[in-house]
Amino acid sequence: MEGFLVALAVSFGVIFVAELGDKSQLMAMTFATRFKPVPVLIGITIATALVHLVSVAIGYGLGATLPTGWISLAAGVAFLGFGAWTLRGDRLTEEERQRAERSGKSAVLAVGAAFFLAELGDKTMLATITLATQYGWFGTWLGSTIGMVAADALAILVGRWLGKRLPERTIKYGAAALFAICGIWLIVDAIGQI
Template identity: 35%
Template sequence: MEESFLQPVTTLLGAGDVFEWSATAATSFALIAAAEIGDKSQLVCMTLASRHRPMPVMLGALAAFAVLNTLAVVFGVAIASWLPAYVVGTIVAILFATFGVHALRTTDDGDDEELVEKSGHGIFFTTFALLTVAEFGDKTQLAVVALSSTHAPAAVWLGATVALAATSALGILAGRTILQRIPLVLLHRLSGAFFLLLALVAAWQAYAAYSGV
């Protein structure tokens, strides 16, 4: 009975040693951070922080990312429990390959559109609402779903949330002047290469699960 009660907790935390857990968190951090530099969530934080105190913007961003990543992790765990391992691996490989090709084909900052600030009683809720709407179903959330379906979900959640918090803080503190000196196209290329590498790993895992290697 006790083991049955603790099973959901064990599933979310993920099995494996500390090194594997840390590697998963680091991989999630690197992947999400590379994908989010110059993306719309960072631009939202830049825009809001230029008009308001930075702390409520940062707290609103953290709350939004925590909620979105929690939903993504729970969905990823559900997919992993419903589908065979080789099907999950194949889906993950296709998703990552699609993200990688899209990033490699990026020629400019397509998310650099004018952002209209919503009215509200607090900038915290404005930031939370804007980022929740902007990031729901975005490539980074889908990446968290994919990663958590094949790796320790808690490690994926931690790495992704810290990465999104870091990119948001960079946008709030550094602003456009710093990011304009960074070749965003190069960052997108690196992100695309990273996605394609993970797609190959996921494809191999799917093949191994199907053939019993």
């Protein structure tokens, strides 16, 4: 039970912070201007659960076959890379914005499909893979899914109530710092194992 709770807490925290300022959050804000919040959240939840299930399967499989010291080292380096990626920032392209604004027969399907495609290969997917190599798959899957949905729900609320007044610079630096701290911690842990 303790391992599950650690996986849940760590993956929730990392993915929640990683999602802040991500293009998916920008898409959530855009969808929230066109559709009611509940169908948007349902679509995001379904897409996130599917993408993160694939992510933890990949990560858990890697974790079972590779030595843990080397996995920790690779994960630490990956987290430092995620921190740099976060500092670089994500922008919603015009094509992604238009896709988000198109209305379909079902808001849940439109949002779900757009989020599923947007998350494939995204930093939150890669971070979930990395977390799953270190922690149990179920706690990582549940925590990362809840973390992303919570961050996108926050984006919907903020987007609807405050427009675009997010302190993007503070969020960007905070997320990058969290990734760097996690990366350094994993590298130090890996050096002790190798």
